[in-house]
Amino acid sequence: MAVTERRTAGLDVERVRADFPILSRTVGDRPLVYLDSAATSQKPRQVLDAERDFYERHNANVHRGIYLLSEEATELYEGARAKIAGFIGATDPDTVIFNRGTTESINAIAHGWGRKFLKEGDEILLTDMEHHSNIVPWQLAAKATGATLRYIPITDEGLLDLSELGSLLTEKTKVFAVTGGSNSLGTFPPVRQLADAAHAVGALLVVDGAQLVPHLPVDVAELDCDFLTISGHKMLGPTASGGFYAKRELLEEMDPFIGGGHMIHEVFHEYSTWNEVPGKFEGGTMNIAQEVGLAAAVDYLEDLGMENVRAHEVEIAGYALERLLGAGARIFGPTDTSIRGGAVSFWHKEVHPHDLATVLNEEGIAVRAGHHCNQLVMRRFGVPATTRASFYVYNTKHEVDALIEALGKAESIFG
Amino acid sequence: MALDEIYKEVILDHYKNPRNKREIPDAKLTCSKNNPLCGDEITVYVHADGGKVLDVSFVGQGCSISQSSASMMTESVSGKSVEEVGELSTSVRGMLSGEIEPDEDEFGELVALKGVVKYPIRVKCAVLAWDVLQEALAGEGAAAATSPH
Numbered sequence: 001m002a003v004t005e006r007r008t009a010g011l012d013v014e015r016v017r018a019d020f021p022i023l024s025r026t027v028g029d030r031p032l033v034y035l036d037s038a039a040t041s042q043k044p045r046q047v048l049d050a051e052r053d054f055y056e057r058h059n060a061n062v063h064r065g066i067y068l069l070s071e072e073a074t075e076l077y078e079g080a081r082a083k084i085a086g087f088i089g090a091t092d093p094d095t096v097i098f099n100r101g102t103t104e105s106i107n108a109i110a111h112g113w114g115r116k117f118l119k120e121g122d123e124i125l126l127t128d129m130e131h132h133s134n135i136v137p138w139q140l141a142a143k144a145t146g147a148t149l150r151y152i153p154i155t156d157e158g159l160l161d162l163s164e165l166g167s168l169l170t171e172k173t174k175v176f177a178v179t180g181g182s183n184s185l186g187t188f189p190p191v192r193q194l195a196d197a198a199h200a201v202g203a204l205l206v207v208d209g210a211q212l213v214p215h216l217p218v219d220v221a222e223l224d225c226d227f228l229t230i231s232g233h234k235m236l237g238p239t240a241s242g243g244f245y246a247k248r249e250l251l252e253e254m255d256p257f258i259g260g261g262h263m264i265h266e267v268f269h270e271y272s273t274w275n276e277v278p279g280k281f282e283g284g285t286m287n288i289a290q291e292v293g294l295a296a297a298v299d300y301l302e303d304l305g306m307e308n309v310r311a312h313e314v315e316i317a318g319y320a321l322e323r324l325l326g327a328g329a330r331i332f333g334p335t336d337t338s339i340r341g342g343a344v345s346f347w348h349k350e351v352h353p354h355d356l357a358t359v360l361n362e363e364g365i366a367v368r369a370g371h372h373c374n375q376l377v378m379r380r381f382g383v384p385a386t387t388r389a390s391f392y393v394y395n396t397k398h399e400v401d402a403l404i405e406a407l408g409k410a411e412s413i414f415g
Numbered sequence: 416m417a418l419d420e421i422y423k424e425v426i427l428d429h430y431k432n433p434r435n436k437r438e439i440p441d442a443k444l445t446c447s448k449n450n451p452l453c454g455d456e457i458t459v460y461v462h463a464d465g466g467k468v469l470d471v472s473f474v475g476q477g478c479s480i481s482q483s484s485a486s487m488m489t490e491s492v493s494g495k496s497v498e499e500v501g502e503l504s505t506s507v508r509g510m511l512s513g514e515i516e517p518d519e520d521e522f523g524e525l526v527a528l529k530g531v532v533k534y535p536i537r538v539k540c541a542v543l544a545w546d547v548l549q550e551a552l553a554g555e556g557a558a559a560a561t562s563p564h
Contacts, residue, residue: 354453354478358534370453384454384477413427414479 011308017394019044019300030364033399038183038211038343038390039368040233043297047236050296054289062288063262063279077288080295081278087298088209088228089219090245096230097251097281098243098291099258102210103133105229105244106177108257108281109206110137113227116255118174120146125169125176125203127152127160128380129185132373134177134208147174154380158185158333165197173203180212180228184374184388185333186317186340188212195224204250210234214392215313215341217306220245235301236393237294240287251277258283301393309393313342316391320344320400327407332381342391345372348407351414353387359410365403425527429483434490435472442472446551450543452536455481459489459547466497468552473544480528480537485544487524497552504545511538 017023020042025032034042054076060069062077082093090096099105114137118124124138128151142149150168153161160178169176176198181188191207198205204226212218213228214235220228227250232241246254256263256274260283265273274280301309318337321344325331329346348356353369360367368388371378378384389403439445439460447458455477462470471492473485488507492500507525509515513532517525531541 352453352478354480354537354540358537371451375451378454384456414430 011304011312011393013312013394013396016044016304017396019046020394021045021048023394027361027364027366033363033365033402035389035391035395035399035403036366036368037234037392037395038372038388040239041214041236041392042394043236043238043293044300046300047238047293047296051238051289051293054292059289061285073288076292076295077286080291083295083298084230084243084291085245087218087302088213088230088245089221091221092248094276094278095248095251096243096245097278098241098286099281100240100287101233101242102131102208102229102231102244104257105227105242106134106206106208107137109227109229109244109246109254110141111255112257112281113204113250113254114138114141114147114175115144116253118142118145118147121172122147122174123150123170123172124148125150125152125173125198127178127189128154128376129160129182129187129189129374130177130179130376131183131208131210132375133210134179134206135376138175138177148172151376152178154185154377158182158187159339160187160189169197169201169203171201173198173201175204175206177206177208179208179210180218181210181215181341181343182333182374182377183211183343183390184345184372184377184386186343186345187333188216188339188341191223191225195226199224211341211343214301216310226250232290232294232297235294236297238287238290241290241294243291248277251281256280256283260284304393312393313391314338316395316397316400317342317344319397320389320391320403323400323404324348324407327404329407332377332383332386342395343388344390345386345388347383347386349411349415351407351410353385355414356387356407356410359413360403360406363402363406363409365399365406367403423527423530425487425524426479426483429486429524430479433473433482433486436474436486437472438474439470439472444551444554446547448543448547448550450477450481450539453478453481453540455540455543457481457485457544457547459485459544459551461548461551463497463552468492468495468497468500471548473547477543478537478540480531481540481543484528484541487528488544488548491523491525492548500548500552504549507545508542511541 058072060073062074085093085096155161195205206227207225209228210231213230228245230242233239263283314337321335329348332345334340357369370385442460444461449456457475460472471489510517
C-alpha cells in the first residue's frame with residue numbers, strides 16, 4: 001500500500017483508513033471523499049464485526065431471560081455501559097443512560113427533569129449556537145411549565161459572547177444548556193468555566209456532547225457538568241447508539257421519559273413505581289447491538305488515543321482553514337484551531353451552497369450544504385445556508401486538496 | 416454526465432439572467448414562500464384577468480435550481496388560463512419526480528430541469544416556484560370556479 005500521508009502525532013491515517021470498508025468505494029468514477037463526519041461518522045470494521053458477532057452469537061433480550069444467551073447479552077450490554085462510562089470519566093457506570101443519542105437525551109432531560117422542576121418565573125439559558133435538538137425540547141418544556149428562554153449571543157468571530165453572562169445567568173436560571181462543540185461553527189465553548197458560572201447561581205449545566213465526545217478527551221468530573229449527551233453514531237458507533245450521563249442524584253430525582261417494560265418496579269391500576277437507575281430510563285427493548293457496537297468504537301478510539309485524535313483534527317482543520325481562506329472562501333467560526341474542532345463552515349464566492357455541494361458530489365466529495373440545524377447561527381451571520389466540510393480520524397490533507405480543486409470547478413461554472 | 420444534465424446552459428442562463436425578475440406593485444395575486452432547508456425564497460406576482468394569466472413575475476434568492484426554475488416558470492405560464500397553468504404545474508411535478516418523461520413541445524425550456532430528478536433533495540428547490548404560483552392562483556381559481564358565466 002502506498003503510504004502517502006505523513007503520520008500526525010501518532011495517528012497513522014492510512015492504517016486507520018484501511019479499517020473503514022466504505023472508504024474504498026467510489027462515487028461515479030471518483031474515490032469517495034467523505035467530509036460529513038459532523039453529520040455522522042463512518043464505521044470501522046471492528047464496530048461492524050462487534051454488531052454482527054452480537055447477532056450471530058449472543059442475540060437475546062437483556063435483563064429478562066433466565067438462560068445463557070440472555071445472560072451473555074446482558075453482560076455485553078452492561079459491559080458497554082461500563083466502557084462508555086469509563087470513556088467519559090464517569091466512575092459509576094449506572095450514571096450512563098442508553099438511548100438513541102443526543103436528540104433523545106435532551107428530550108429525556110428537558111422532559112424528565114425540566115417539566116418536573118421548572119415553574120413559572122424560572123429561566124432556561126441557551127445559546128444562539130445550539131443545534132435545534134438543544135433548543136426545541138427546551139421550548140416544549142418552557143411552554144409546559146411557564147419558564148422563560150434566554151439566549152447567549154455569538155460574537156463576530158463565532159464564539160459565545162460572554163460579556164453579558166452576568167445578566168443572562170442569574171438566580172432565576174434553573175438550567176443552562178450549552179453545546180460542547182458547535183456543529184456549524186466548530187467552536188468549543190469553555191464548558192468548565194460555564195459549569196462553574198452555572199453552579200454559582202444554583203443552575204444545572206447540560207452539555208450537548210454530540211460534537212465534543214467524539215473529538216476531545218472528556219472527563220465529566222473535570223468538566224463538572226450535570227448532564228452530558230453522547231451521540232454514538234458520530235464517534236464511529238452505530239446509528240441509534242449513545243445516550244447521556246447525569247449526576248446520580250439528578251437521575252434519582254427526575255422523572256422517566258419513556259414508559260413501558262423494564263423501567264418499572266411495580267405496576268398498579270392507578271400508578272407505577274420506577275425501576276432503579278439506569279433501568280428507570282430504559283423502557284422497552286433497547287438498542288442492545290448498537291450499544292455493543294459503540295463499545296467497540298470506544299475501544300477503537302482508545303487504541304488510537306483521544307489526544308492523537310484531537311491532534312489529527314487540529315492539523316486537518318488547520319490545513320483546511322488555510323486553504324479555504326487562500327481560495328477566497330468566507331469562514332464562519334473561529335480560525336484558531338486551539339478553540340475549535342473539525343467542522344468548517346464556509347461560503348465560497350458567489351456559489352450557493354446547494355450548487356456547490358452538487359458540483360462537489362460530481363467529484364466524489366460529500367459535504368453538507370444547508371442550515372445544519374443551526375437556524376439561529378445562520379440568521380446571526382445573515383446567510384441562508386453554508387457549506388460545511390467536517391473532518392475526523394480518517395481524513396487526509398489530500399482530501400482537503402480535492403475539495404479546494406473542486407471549488408475551482410464550481411467557480412468556473414457559476415462565476 | 417449528470418453535471419451536464421443538471422446544469423445545462425439553459426439553467427445557468429436563467430440563473431444568471433433571470434427573466435421577469437421584478438415586482439408587479441399592483442398585482443392582486445401574490446404569494447411568498449421559503450424553503451428553510453436551504454434558504455431559498457421566492458415571491459411570485461400574478462396579474463390575471465378572466466381566469467387568464469396575463470403577467471407573472473418573481474423576486475427571490477437562492478440556489479441556481481430554485482431561481483432558474485422560477486425564471487423559466489414565469490415565461491412558460493404567461494398567457495395561459497389558470498386551468499392550463501394547473502395542468503402544466505402537475506406535469507412539471509411529474510417530471511421532477513421522475514414519473515413523466517417530458518415532451519419537449521409541452522415543456523419547452525423547462526425540460527432543462529429534468530436532471531434534478533437525480534437529486535431528490537433538490538427537487539424541493541425546483542418545485543418551490545410552482546408551489547408559490549399555485550398558492551397565488553388559488554384565490555383566482557376559486558373565483559373563476561364560482562363566477563357565474
